Amino acid sequence: AQSVTQPDIHITVSEGASLELRCNYSYGATPYLFWYVQSPGQGLQLLLKYFSGDTLVQGIKGFEAEFKRSQSSFNLRKPSVHWSDAAEYFCAVGAATNAGKSTFGDGTTLTVKP
Amino acid sequence: GAVVSQHPSRVICKSGTSVKIECRSLDFQATTMFWYRQFPKKSLMLMATSNEGSKATYEQGVEKDKFLINHASLTLSTLTVTSAHPEDSSFYICSARQGDGYTFGSGTRLTVV
Numbered sequence: 001a002q003s004v005t006q007p008d009i010h011i012t013v014s015e016g017a018s019l020e021l022r023c024n025y026s027y028g029a030t031p032y033l034f035w036y037v038q039s040p041g042q043g044l045q046l047l048l049k050y051f052s053g054d055t056l057v058q059g060i061k062g063f064e065a066e067f068k069r070s071q072s073s074f075n076l077r078k079p080s081v082h083w084s085d086a087a088e089y090f091c092a093v094g095a096a097t098n099a100g101k102s103t104f105g106d107g108t109t110l111t112v113k114p
Numbered sequence: 115g116a117v118v119s120q121h122p123s124r125v126i127c128k129s130g131t132s133v134k135i136e137c138r139s140l141d142f143q144a145t146t147m148f149w150y151r152q153f154p155k156k157s158l159m160l161m162a163t164s165n166e167g168s169k170a171t172y173e174q175g176v177e178k179d180k181f182l183i184n185h186a187s188l189t190l191s192t193l194t195v196t197s198a199h200p201e202d203s204s205f206y207i208c209s210a211r212q213g214d215g216y217t218f219g220s221g222t223r224l225t226v227v
Contacts, residue, residue, distance in 0.1 A: 036218070043120065043207050043220040044158075090157065101148065104157040 002027045002093050006105035013081050014113045021076040021108050023065075023091030032094040033074040034102065035065055037087045044090065050074065061085070086112045116142050118210045120219030127198055127226055135193045135222045137208030143188035144210035149181075152205040152221075164191040198226040 003026045013019050025031060032051050036044040048059025055067040065076045074091060088109050094102035117140040127133045137147055145166045150158040162183050163171040170183035180202075182194040191210075195202050207221045 041205075041221070041223065043118075044209075044218040046217070101160060101163060103160075106157045107155075 002031070002103045004091050004093050004103055004105035006089075006091055006108050008108045009106070010109045010111070012111040012113060015083050016080050019076075019078045019081045019085070019110070021089050021091075021110070023074045023076065023105060024072050025074060025091070025093045026072065027093050032102075033065075033067060034092040034094065035059065035063070035074075035076045036090045036092065036104075037061075038090065038107075039087050047076070047089075081110075081112055083112045083114065086110055116210070116212050116217040118144075118208065118217045118219040120208055120222055122222060123220060124223045125225070127224070129199055129226055130197055132194055132196045133198055133224060135195075135206055135208075135224075137191045137193070137210065137219050139189045139210045139212075139217075142210075142212045144191075144212060145188060146211040147185060147191040148209045148211070148216075149183060149191070149193050150207045150209070152207060154205075158207065161193075166191075195224065198224070200226045202226050 005024045007022050034049045035047040038044050047063045048057045050057045050067045057065050063078050067074050088107045090107045091105040092102040119138045121136045147164040149161045151161050152158045160173050161176045164183045164185040166185045166188050172178045185191040203226045205221050205223050209216050209218045
């Protein structure tokens, strides 16, 4: 069975500081990996996804993520956080053949200090 | 880009009544849509896969008679919560698949009183 672990429930960073959100997955085949952002009371917005190819994936809003098969990780990074980045972040893994049917991690809440 | 509209964004209903939530793909056709439920401070739980023109596929533990899904057209899937109870109160989110990409709706906050 597939699973996703986001070890950090809550992270606080200062505005302008760098950010890394951790994601570890368990999947028996080639995974599709995703990062989503959710603002309070809103739906999810896709930040980036990895299907194959270059293991460093660029997304929207200045985010990037690196797929490391040996570590079963897909960590999200941003070099300089903005106050508007405060939100809930979800990592997800999906099957290559039915990528919409994804399993989500429990999420990491990001707080940005001024 | 692909847009998925979900309606209503918020709904309050009385126990025992039914509530219908709509998920529309506005600028593309979606043969497959997905319905998720999100509890406070929790991750999204996939409830069912909605397939246009055929029966929905429900995840284990989801009551198909309680959560009725209809995908009658390529742009619309509906989730009806029947005989709603307070424990059905939650945030429901749909997503629509378009090729390898898919988009999530903005969610519906259901409160059953």
